[in-house]
Amino acid sequence: MLNVFTLANGRLFQEEIESLEELSRFKPIWVDLEEPTPDEKRWVRQYYGLAIPDDAMDEDIEESARFYAEDNGELHIRCDFLVADAEHPRQVRVAFIMNLVNEAARGHGILFSIHDESVPAFRLLRMRARRMPGLLADAKEVLLKLFDGDAEYSADTLEEIYDELERASKQVLEDNVSDQVASEVLATIARQEDMNGRIRRNVMDTRRAVSFLMRSKMLDAEQFEEARQILRDLDSLDSHTTFLFDKINFLMDATVGFININQNKIIKLFSVASVALLPPTLIASVYGMNFQHMPELTQKWGYPWALGLMVASALLPMWYFRRRGWLK
Structure with missing residues (x-):
């Protein structure tokens, strides 16, 4: 043009x-x-x-x-x-x-x-x-x-x-x-x-x-x-x-x-979950061993006691983390 x-x-x-x-x-x-x-x-x-x-x-x-x-x-x-x-x-x-x-x-x-x-x-x-x-x-x-x-x-x-x-x-x-x-x-x-x-x-x-x-x-x-x-x-x-x-x-x-920060929040959730599930895993591992005398086999309260102990061991860390404000 x-x-x-x-x-x-x-x-x-x-x-x-x-x-x-x-x-x-x-x-x-x-x-x-x-x-x-x-x-x-x-x-x-x-x-x-x-x-x-x-x-x-x-x-x-x-x-x-x-x-x-x-x-x-x-x-x-x-x-x-x-x-x-x-x-x-x-x-x-x-x-x-x-x-x-x-x-x-x-x-x-x-x-x-x-x-x-x-x-x-x-x-x-x-x-x-x-x-x-x-x-x-x-x-x-x-x-x-x-x-x-x-x-x-x-x-x-x-x-x-x-x-x-x-x-x-x-x-x-x-x-x-x-x-x-x-x-x-x-x-x-x-x-x-x-x-x-x-x-x-x-x-x-x-x-x-x-x-x-x-x-x-x-x-x-x-x-x-x-x-x-x-x-x-x-x-x-x-x-x-x-x-x-x-x-x-x-x-x-x-x-x-x-x-x-958003990525750290996700990593924190995995960290809290892994820490909270560590005690139940330890208890389950102990109760899963082949002992000669086991409460689950000889006592009626054996299994409920083991399950309750694992739940309590998972909730206690979560309560502590919440009180410290780490879950916010």
């Missing part, structure tokens, strides 16, 4: 391109390629003179290949954007190419973005740009707002993690934690720990991209200050992710502790 974004009266307008001829009708500041087809890549190459690198979407590339500037003035940035899907959270690799060579001719320069799936930060920027006139002025503003939107999306996801962990805390600390509840809480904690780790990685990656923009000296004074504000927002998210890691570890330890 090939979309071009133009500015009109301070608002951002989106147009979906379906042929090479349609590109000539617009002077965009942003060209977005989502799962681009070979034809769409060819249109971009023919009309804008931009050849999209074959490794633009590769995951395994060195840092030097993720942030660099070409001799012709093109700026290349590969950055990961968070997709906080509840079932399959992930990072989506986005390749940015900033073309400022023809900035005087085109008016604002052009930002090209290439990615394989929809990114929430992109949708957030499109929605805001339509509602807020004057939000964007050029391609560099678009790139900064995308990074700002990614930071805000990470912050919103952190708030959702706070809410999920709060519900898990109530289950662990207030209710009677059964094995089933503990397994559900552990599953919730594992999901939120994975999400928190992805947010921390996403924050680190966005910070590196913004820092590269600032070092490139392509930003004016106002944009440079905006980039510094984005870095401050990203730094504030680090403290939240650290706190959440500590909270997750606490809940994990508490939940595992309750599981151990």
Whole structure:
């Protein structure tokens, strides 16, 4: 899918391109390629003179290949954007190419973005740009707002993690934690720990991209200050992710502790039963020996006495354990 974004009266307008001829009708500041087809890549190459690198979407590339500037003035940035899907959270690799060579001719320069799936930060920027006139002025503003939107999306996801962990805390600390509840809480904690780790990685990656923009000296004074504000927002998210890691570890330890307590209760029942049944077993063993004179054979009270003694020897330890509170 090939979309071009133009500015009109301070608002951002989106147009979906379906042929090479349609590109000539617009002077965009942003060209977005989502799962681009070979034809769409060819249109971009023919009309804008931009050849999209074959490794633009590769995951395994060195840092030097993720942030660099070409001799012709093109700026290349590969950055990961968070997709906080509840079932399959992930990072989506986005390749940015900033073309400022023809900035005087085109008016604002052009930002090209290439990615394989929809990114929430992109949708957030499109929605805001339509509602807020004057939000964007050029391609560099678009790139900064995308990074700002990614930071805000990470912050919103952190708030959702706070809410999920709060519900898990109530289950662990207030209710009677059964094995089933503990397994559900552990599953919730594992999901939120994975999400928190992805947010921390996403924050680190966005910070590196913004820092590269600032070092490139392509930003004016106002944009440079905006980039510094984005870095401050990203730094504030680090403290939240650290706190959440500590909270997750606490809940994990508490939940595992309750599981151990439940298991110890079961082991305690077996221990009490084995101790209580030891005296009757001893008595039965003694009376089962082949003595020459046995009360069971010569006296009528032999068997009742033996049975009563075994019952009494089993009840006495149980009474003692109950009095000491070991059966609670």
